[in-house]
Amino acid sequence: SANASLKTLCTVRRLFLLLGIAGLLVGTAAGAWLLAKHLKKGQLDQAFTALQEPDAISACSDSEEEEPVVRGARNRVSFRINVANALLEAQVEGRPGWLLACREHWSLSLGTLLCRQLGYLRMTHQKGVNLMDIKVNDTQEFVQVRPHHEGSLEDMWQVRSRCESGRIVALKCSECGLRPGAARVVGGADAPPGRWPWQVSVYQGSQHHCGGSVLAREWIVTAAHCVHSYRQLQASSWLVFAGIITRASIRQEDGVSVKKIIYHPLYNNNSLDYDIALMKLQVPLNFSDAIRAVCLPLSQQDLFQGTQCWVSGWDTRPDQAQVTETLKEALVPLIGTKRCNSSCMYAGELTARMLCAGYVQGKIDACQGDSGGPLVCQDEFAWRLVGIVSWGQGCAEPNHPGVYTNVAQLLPWIYDITE
Structure with missing residues (x-):
């Protein structure tokens, strides 16, 4: 009986020993397979990892960014419409002052292109003005459309000392970005009537x-x-x-x-x-002091971190799910995209079609009730729709400012649809 027990014990020990060896072999094989898979995955994900570290997801930083949040096109020729007389004026790189535009070789499509470059949705009127009817200095220079022009808008112009036809271009675009006078109100307050007519x-x-x-x-x-x-x-x-x-x-x-x-x-x-x-x-709106259009971004305008803009809407606050009864407004600065995409904010979730605005401390933000609403910034000419309220984490949470659709990136699509 003792011998039988001893034999049984030995058999059990051998069995455990064999199982242990088998387990060790299986574990070694599995480990080798996992290591190989890990190394292969590392090779496959190398490009993704390179994007995430450190460029797409940079470390948290309060430093100023030199890169603009909204980047305009780099053109050698820029334009404006003189508010006093509606004359089209051009500024050419390397030339002092503003040049008037000759009527020669002008076309209707050029008026539309220039209005869009200036942030207007469409052209409403254009005409030729006799130079004899306005006061022009002897040193005044002009730009003229090249005959049989092709290529980009900025490449079609040549500088002239005079206009052969004696006529220059006056241009009127769809009105936008203007509002009746209103006192400045601190961010977070109720918006007075007519303040945000768009x-x-x-x-x-x-x-x-x-x-x-x-x-x-x-x-x-x-x-x-x-x-x-x-x-x-x-x-x-x-x-x-x-x-x-x-x-x-x-x-x-x-x-x-x-x-x-x-x-x-x-x-x-x-x-x-x-x-x-x-x-x-279905039917057009009737414009008034209370109802007006907002301008689109200028094609050549840069907007940098810290630019003060306004967001408005019937916001939903963290302490109440109800949409507020009165239109609210808040002053929010633009935040650099690199900073907003950093590891302490949105960790690479922002695309080129997005921008951030708000406060890192989280004191003011756009919430659910504002989705689709405007983020507008003012320049010397008009109020411009820089962003559309899109998403964010929570409402006014620290390190999670509001994220907006970057309208400047989508201008060609807007013009194509509304044409």
Whole structure:
């Protein structure tokens, strides 16, 4: 009996020993396989890792960024429309002062192109003006369109000492970016009537759903994420209310029905890239002191970190889920994209079609009720739609400022749709 027990014990020990050796061999093989897989994965992900470290996701930093948040085109010729007499003027690199534009070889399409470059949606009027009818210095120079011109807008001009025809170009573009005078109000306060005349409330059925901005009498721009999930519904189920400050003043019969909705074909519902949509109204809006269009960004304008801009809307605050009754406004500075994409903020989630604005401390932000609403910045000429409220983490949370659609990156699509 003792011998039998001893034999059994030995057999069990041998069995455990064999199992241990087998386990060791299996573990070694598995380890080798995992190591090989890891090394292979490291090779496959090498490009991705290079993007994430350190360029796409930089370390947290409070340092100033030299790169503009919104980058304009680098052109040798820039233009403006003289507000006093509507004359088209050009500034040529290397030449002092502003040059007048000769009427020679001018075309209707040029007027549209120049209005768009200046941030207007369309051209409304152009004509030739006799030089004899205005006062011109003897040293005044001119630009003239090259005959049989081809190529870019800036390459089609030549400098002249006089206009052969004796006529120069006057140009009028669609009015935008102007508002009736209003006292400055500190960010976070109620917005006075007429202060943001391009702000609209977009209703789905009988509920405020998103904000939006007036681009023209018949065109509203908003965020694609506001409408994409409802794309199976009829466009006419959407209503736009313009010229309102308090939601209590809204009457359903004052809403303008939407005729069609076009969201960007590259819109991504997961990343919110290309987060922009256009609404064409059934009937045009009647412009007034309370209802006006906002300008689009200038094609040659740079906007840097710290530029003070304004966001407005019927915001949803962290302590209440209800949309506020009165239109709110807040002053928010632009934040450098590199900083906003850093490891302590959005860790590489921003694309070229996005920009950040707000406070790192998280004191003021745009919230859900503002989705699709405007982020506007003022220059010496007008208020311009720089961003569209898109997304963010929470509401006014530290290190998570608001993220906006970068309108300047999407101008060709806007012009193509609204043409």
